[in-house]
Amino acid sequence: MNWSAARAWFGRGRQSAILQRGAVLAAAGFAASAGAQPSFQGLGFLNDEGFGPGIAYAVTPDGSVVVGESVSPNGFEAFRWTESEGMVGLGDIPGGYFASFAYAVSGDGSVVAGASDDGSAGEGGAAFMWTAADGMIPIGSLGGPTTYGQGQGISLDGSVIVGGSQSPRGIEAFRWTAAGGMVSLGDLAGGEVLARATACSGDGSVVVGYGSSSGTFDEAFVWTEQTGMVGLGGPGRSALLAVSRDGQVGAGQRAGLAVRWTQSTGFVNLGRLAGSGQSIDIASSISGDGLVVGGLADFNATKGTGEAFIWDEVEGIRSLRDVLVEAGLGSELIGWSLFDVRGISQDGSTLVGYGFHGSEQEPWIARLPRACRADFNGDGAVNTLDVLEFLNAFADGDAGADFDGNGVVDTRDVLAFLNVWAADC
Numbered sequence: 001m002n003w004s005a006a007r008a009w010f011g012r013g014r015q016s017a018i019l020q021r022g023a024v025l026a027a028a029g030f031a032a033s034a035g036a037q038p039s040f041q042g043l044g045f046l047n048d049e050g051f052g053p054g055i056a057y058a059v060t061p062d063g064s065v066v067v068g069e070s071v072s073p074n075g076f077e078a079f080r081w082t083e084s085e086g087m088v089g090l091g092d093i094p095g096g097y098f099a100s101f102a103y104a105v106s107g108d109g110s111v112v113a114g115a116s117d118d119g120s121a122g123e124g125g126a127a128f129m130w131t132a133a134d135g136m137i138p139i140g141s142l143g144g145p146t147t148y149g150q151g152q153g154i155s156l157d158g159s160v161i162v163g164g165s166q167s168p169r170g171i172e173a174f175r176w177t178a179a180g181g182m183v184s185l186g187d188l189a190g191g192e193v194l195a196r197a198t199a200c201s202g203d204g205s206v207v208v209g210y211g212s213s214s215g216t217f218d219e220a221f222v223w224t225e226q227t228g229m230v231g232l233g234g235p236g237r238s239a240l241l242a243v244s245r246d247g248q249v250g251a252g253q254r255a256g257l258a259v260r261w262t263q264s265t266g267f268v269n270l271g272r273l274a275g276s277g278q279s280i281d282i283a284s285s286i287s288g289d290g291l292v293v294g295g296l297a298d299f300n301a302t303k304g305t306g307e308a309f310i311w312d313e314v315e316g317i318r319s320l321r322d323v324l325v326e327a328g329l330g331s332e333l334i335g336w337s338l339f340d341v342r343g344i345s346q347d348g349s350t351l352v353g354y355g356f357h358g359s360e361q362e363p364w365i366a367r368l369p370r371a372c373r374a375d376f377n378g379d380g381a382v383n384t385l386d387v388l389e390f391l392n393a394f395a396d397g398d399a400g401a402d403f404d405g406n407g408v409v410d411t412r413d414v415l416a417f418l419n420v421w422a423a424d425c
Helices: 003-020 023-028 320-326 384-395 411-421
Strands: 039-042 054-059 067-069 076-082 086-089 100-104 112-115 126-131 133-140 151-156 160-166 171-177 181-186 197-201 207-211 220-226 228-231 238-243 250-255 255-264 266-269 280-286 292-300 305-312 316-317 336-344 351-358 360-367
Touching: 067 360, 076 112, 076 280, 126 160, 126 411, 160 207, 171 197, 171 207, 181 305, 207 250, 220 250, 255 292, 255 336, 266 351, 280 351, 305 320, 305 351, 320 336, 336 360, 384 411
Parallel strands: 054 100, 054 336, 054 360, 076 100, 100 151, 126 151, 151 197, 197 238, 220 238, 238 280, 255 280, 280 336, 305 336
Antiparallel strands: 039 360, 054 067, 054 351, 067 076, 067 100, 076 086, 100 112, 112 126, 112 151, 126 133, 151 160, 160 171, 160 197, 171 181, 197 207, 207 220, 207 238, 220 228, 238 250, 250 255, 250 280, 255 266, 280 292, 292 305, 292 336, 305 316, 336 351, 351 360
8 A cells, every 4th residue: 555645645634624523529530440440552553564544533432442543454444443352444335445434433332433435425435334234334415416425423322323415505414314314404594505413412312513604614503303403603613523422511612712512501611721822722522421521732733733631620621641641651651642532431431532652643542430420428438428418519509419511400410410329330
């Protein structure tokens, strides 16, 4: 394979993708717990020579399956990684250049969504779904002049895929099901017909992304069947790139800053890393419970520089590298520069993304076991005292009782707490 040509091709497409795309401790902090140790490892590549680039885009809720893309002997190839099997290539759709990218994975890791060149779509690819039984299957298009499109988000059971596809009018966000096929989600009024769905809730009923209301890809949206596509307003360009399992908490970017969004709070800036310049911050990922956000800080497109970050309500925004070093993983990080957090597990304890290991861009996985959230009083035991402590905080309207992290203290927080408490974390 022509590695120089491959790297040049990858650089064009990937940079475009980046721009498009105690009670205190128990509430959101990270801590090593009994039987669980922090860890960090590179995932390697689909070629024996150790050539990059590669990216990990998503991880299952339990942190056991990772999907992404890597250079293989054939070209750029979607992969699926597990601890036991390592990185396994998923092939591609026949017809065009060998190129495939895995962007999303179902809850049990059995269904993967992404894009692959089919000969009509061009380098952006055509949307696909993959299973072990059927391999990589195109899921159609919105009837445009090409089959261009990407499957970028997926429901927990794998029955709903969302993304963007070319239609006769432009690029439109879509929602796909086996029964209904690929259906457009409409468009924001006022701008060009350009929209992409980037993620969906666990049941596929809430879809987030970004569309065009006055310019090109300039406004975040939330879609439900009841409301249709609703723009989230300004000021400044905005996008939602990830959403929690219940569809209530989103993460993305507004006016160049990383943000977390809920219906009640709107966009909330996550702050900036100490020493950051005037570059761009992007919240690329969010945990299933909506309490942990990850992404890329201080991104400078001209220099190709940036730094992976992690955020929670207690600690705020932090360099992921600093967090891993504090967890005792400094030796594992020798030679690594961590660039972006692209996927986070349900409880926020497993993060995946990519960085530079020496001169090669490589996907990685990091595990930072979280302290037990049901231990609400922080005494190291989960019992009825935690229930009493939580109910007292709830009765007082204390922000610490916002257990589901949606910015409102209500009965849903009680249910969320009791579910975690009944499961012993």
